[in-house]
Amino acid sequence: MARIIVVTSGKGGVGKTTTSAAIAMGLAKKGHKTAVIDFDVGLRNLDLILGCERRVVYDFINVINGEASLNQALIRDKNCNQLYILPASQTRDKDALSLEGVGKVLDELTKDFEYIVCDSPAGIEKGANLAMYYADDAFVVTNPEISSVRDSDRMLGILSSKSRRAERSEEPIKEYLLLTRYDADRVKSGEMLGLDDVQEILSLELLGIIPESKSVLSASNAGIPVILDEKSEAGQAYADVVDRYLGETRPHRFIDPKKGFLSRLFGGRK
Amino acid sequence: MLNTSPVLEFKSSTFFAPILILCSHDLVAIEEALQEKIRLAPEFFRDSPLIIDFRELNKLHLDLDFAQIVQLLRRVGFFPVGIRGGNELQNKQARELWIPIDTVRELGGTITIGETAKPETSQPAAPQPAVAAPREPQPAIVPPTTPAPATLITHPIRSGQRIYAIGDLIIMSQVSAGAEIMAEGNIHVYNTLRGRALAGVHGNTDARIFCFDLQAELISIAGDYKTSEDLNKQKYNHPVQIYLQNHALIIKEIA
Numbered sequence: 001m002a003r004i005i006v007v008t009s010g011k012g013g014v015g016k017t018t019t020s021a022a023i024a025m026g027l028a029k030k031g032h033k034t035a036v037i038d039f040d041v042g043l044r045n046l047d048l049i050l051g052c053e054r055r056v057v058y059d060f061i062n063v064i065n066g067e068a069s070l071n072q073a074l075i076r077d078k079n080c081n082q083l084y085i086l087p088a089s090q091t092r093d094k095d096a097l098s099l100e101g102v103g104k105v106l107d108e109l110t111k112d113f114e115y116i117v118c119d120s121p122a123g124i125e126k127g128a129n130l131a132m133y134y135a136d137d138a139f140v141v142t143n144p145e146i147s148s149v150r151d152s153d154r155m156l157g158i159l160s161s162k163s164r165r166a167e168r169s170e171e172p173i174k175e176y177l178l179l180t181r182y183d184a185d186r187v188k189s190g191e192m193l194g195l196d197d198v199q200e201i202l203s204l205e206l207l208g209i210i211p212e213s214k215s216v217l218s219a220s221n222a223g224i225p226v227i228l229d230e231k232s233e234a235g236q237a238y239a240d241v242v243d244r245y246l247g248e249t250r251p252h253r254f255i256d257p258k259k260g261f262l263s264r265l266f267g268g269r270k
Numbered sequence: 271m272l273n274t275s276p277v278l279e280f281k282s283s284t285f286f287a288p289i290l291i292l293c294s295h296d297l298v299a300i301e302e303a304l305q306e307k308i309r310l311a312p313e314f315f316r317d318s319p320l321i322i323d324f325r326e327l328n329k330l331h332l333d334l335d336f337a338q339i340v341q342l343l344r345r346v347g348f349f350p351v352g353i354r355g356g357n358e359l360q361n362k363q364a365r366e367l368w369i370p371i372d373t374v375r376e377l378g379g380t381i382t383i384g385e386t387a388k389p390e391t392s393q394p395a396a397p398q399p400a401v402a403a404p405r406e407p408q409p410a411i412v413p414p415t416t417p418a419p420a421t422l423i424t425h426p427i428r429s430g431q432r433i434y435a436i437g438d439l440i441i442m443s444q445v446s447a448g449a450e451i452m453a454e455g456n457i458h459v460y461n462t463l464r465g466r467a468l469a470g471v472h473g474n475t476d477a478r479i480f481c482f483d484l485q486a487e488l489i490s491i492a493g494d495y496k497t498s499e500d501l502n503k504q505k506y507n508h509p510v511q512i513y514l515q516n517h518a519l520i521i522k523e524i525a
């Protein structure tokens with residue numbers, strides 16, 4: 001039985017696709033057979049970030065419509081043979097996704113994979129609802145700014161009421177906070193919300209803080225998930241996230257501005 | 271292959287519909303009062319089913335045309351799905367409009383039509399008589415006469431979520447900005463209250479709101495409300511209780 005993870009946020013451009021690619025790769029690298037699905041129909045870019053865009057033949061919607069088998073559509077990652085990508089369609093419209101169709105594909109994947117990562121589109125409409133409906137865990141990707149926090153809060157409300165688990169009165173989806181594009185200097189200067197401010201509103205289990213980092217852009221230009229860039233802070237932060245998700249304890253890093261090494265050692269952050 | 275799956279299935283279930291107790295037959299006043307309620311809680315009332323209660327009205331011998339009130343309700347966005355306490359004519363009109371009669375059961379037993387009037391504490395809903403009778407001085411604590419079960423919620427209420435409780439509402443977690451919690455009875459929030467909280471929504475002026483940390487967008491008791499602009503920010507970050515005194519909302523720190 002696979003564990004289904006939805007990477008969601010409500011707001012666009014916060015780092016969902018970056019996160020989906022990174023954690024899917026991270027889980028696969030740890031030896032867990034993982035599939036990552038792009039739910040962003042019409043705007044597919046997960047395959048770009050994973051550098052497999054030229055190998056897309058069939059997509060998610062082809063599988064739903066029975067035009068291709070799952071095995072035909074899944075693309076095996078070039079860097080890790082435990083990772084498979086199910087790309088979105090660029091040519092169809094969002095209505096091509098249906099609850100039954102998505103459920104059927106996930107059911108089939110569940111038999112064969114350990115983790116299924118669903119990269120949600122932005123918004124609180126159909127696409128996002130479908131991406132989270134079958135989820136067991138939710139990574140709520142949030143930027144340290146008030147509009148993003150508000151949208152995440154809204155998303156959490158939908159997660160707790162409009163999922164399969166909610167409808168069946170099962171144990172609710174496990175929700176985790178992922179604070180991304182975190183710029184410690186701008187937090188310190190008060191331009192951005194700090195972790196405490198975000199947590200005061202969301203009160204979620206913190207899975208990790210991903211610093212704003214140029215390496216994210218260069219990684220996505222190269223078509224290699226940033227988690228494989230072990231020298232970059234963003235890559236290390238994503239590696240920590242995967243470890244924490246798998247139950248290991250990792251102290252939170254990259255919370256404080258760079259210079260304050262001593263204050264980081266002795267300062268009393270939770 | 272022979273398809274043996276059944277064509278249909280009946281399930282017993284309960285669902286929620288507010289009851290509108292009419293106390294005036296002035297259609298203009300009713301519409302105004304309804305619009306006011308809707309303005310306070312638009313999300314809650316949008317496309318809501320509704321049961322129309324004529325008991326108060328008929329007790330006061332006020333005549334009201336059922337078809338007209340149904341028309342009015344539909345116009346402002348409700349879906350009338352039942353009538354109770356109607357007289358012969360009203361029931362006949364309801365039947366003509368395919369609206370079920372006296373089918374409503376309340377928690378705690380079947381309503382018997384023609385039962386003796388409830389004690390004074392039963393508060394009428396929307397339209398109040400133009401001149402409110404001066405209230406008798408009352409002891410601080412009035413025991414509720416019709417105890418409805420309290421609703422306990424242990425998870426956060428997030429932006430966009432709405433909770434409605436028939437009796438008291440007890441929330442052990444936070445209520446986010448953009449969330450709306452409503453109760454016919456009291457509201458207790460043992461955490462931060464950032465959203466909208468409406469207690470005594472059926473007109474119970476004795477209802478109170480208690481919370482650990484008041485940062486609400488709106489608080490209302492029996493229709494009297496304050497928005498965050500009117501709230502005294504000095505009461506923020508303190509446990510408070512909110513109650514109604516002569517139609518004024520009093521916010522008091524709990525020492």
Ligand SMILES: Nc1ncnc2c1ncn2[C@@H]1O[C@H](COP(=O)(O)OP(=O)(O)O)[C@@H](O)[C@H]1O
Nearest residue numbers: 012013014015016017018181211212213216217
């Ligand atoms: N930690 C980060 N540091 C710098 N840029 C980032 C970071 N995370 C995401 N980005 C950039 O933000 C943009 C949006 O990211 P993306 O993952 O596509 O967001 P979403 O899927 O939520 O729309 C991309 O240009 C991406 O490179």
Ligand SMILES: [Mg+2]
Nearest residue numbers: 016017040120
């Ligand atoms: Mg995306």
